[in-house]
Amino acid sequence: MVLTHPNLTMPSHHSEALLTDSELIHTFVEGFVQGRPVLLSNANLRTEPLFGSMQLIDNKEGLISTANLAQAPISAKIRPISAYWGVLHNAMTAQSFYPLAKNEQSDCYVYRYCAPSENxxxxxxxxxxxxxxxxxxxxxxxxxxxxxxxxxxxxxxxxxxxxxxxxxxxxxxxxxxxxxxxxxxxxxxxxxxxxxxxxxHSRLSASQQDNDRSRPRAGMRGYLPLRN
The missing domain is CATH 2.30.30 (SH3 type barrels.)
Incomplete structure (x- = not known):
């Protein structure tokens, strides 16, 4: 389930020793889309909940992403120059979060939820x-x-x-x-x-199941339809 409105809860903890970099990033994204802060760390990465947000930090290069959990619609700023950007970007788009804006001051892309229409x-x-x-x-x-x-x-x-x-x-x-x-x-x-x-129409049936997984419920905040 994808939440596009804040759903702040107490941070959840995960077993640190078993998480690879990719697993930690995917868990960070899952916590973000569910509106649930998570506390994670391994030798290279860590997450830190902070004032209604959650940060993903590279232990060597610094801040990678700040996920906003306090304001609707929820969004995440991501630095594209990070070595982990590819994994993080793919995890976000798999959840139908796309870089819909660019913050010129911080050179970060702002990811927000945007589901495709049926066609x-x-x-x-x-x-x-x-x-x-x-x-x-x-x-x-x-x-x-x-x-x-x-x-x-x-x-x-x-x-x-x-x-x-x-x-x-x-x-x-x-x-x-x-x-x-x-x-x-x-x-x-x-x-x-x-x-x-x-x-x-011949291609719709092949992708319909994936689209249905990402379709928001009626009235869900943050939905950005293809037709205005």
Whole structure:
């Protein structure tokens, strides 16, 4: 079960000697999505509950992630330069938590819950990879035809917290420009972007079971539907 609202309880303890780095990270993520602080440590990593949040700390490099458990919807800031980022990112996206914003001051991505709709599949790639998908499939902004791709807004305040139909992409002055209806989003090629692709009915049945596992209950706070 995924909770997108605070559910603070007393921290739970786990056997420290048996946890590998990967197991500790996955347990940290499980505690986060359930709104349950956990106390964990091994030779390389540890977690520390702190003022309505929970931190994941590399014993050598310092803070990796801060999971907010006190405010709805719950979210987690993650440093992408950490050596453990890949494992942590995969564990978060497996629970339908995606980097929906970037904190420019701390250079952290902010992960929030976002489940796919029945006819879309979610993706999180670099902007450069999305550009390859867009142009590799022969899409042209000049056609005036809506694409079957949607992208999560990461531009100005009015463009954030919203899905946009992706109309095309181009490179301008070293930055990638994502064209959306009524405007554009500018991103660096290495920035992470969250996007969704419409799938055919033949592919829906294969992924329906996974989608059902991540579907929130009606009224659950933090749900970010694909259609606004």
């Amino acid at each position: 879309h599949e979610m993706h999180c790639t670099t902007a450069k990879e999305l550009w390859r998908v867009c142009w590799g499939r022969g899409y042209s902004v000049r056609s005036g035809i809506s694409l079957d791709l949607m992208v999560w807004g990461q531009g100005s305040a009015s463009q954030r917290q919203k899905w946009h139909a992706l109309r095309g992409m181009e490179c301008v002055n070293g930055q990638l420009v994502i064209k959306i209806l009524g405007g554009t989003l500018q991103v660096d090629s290495h920035d992470l972007v969250v996007w969704a692709r419409q799938v055919s």
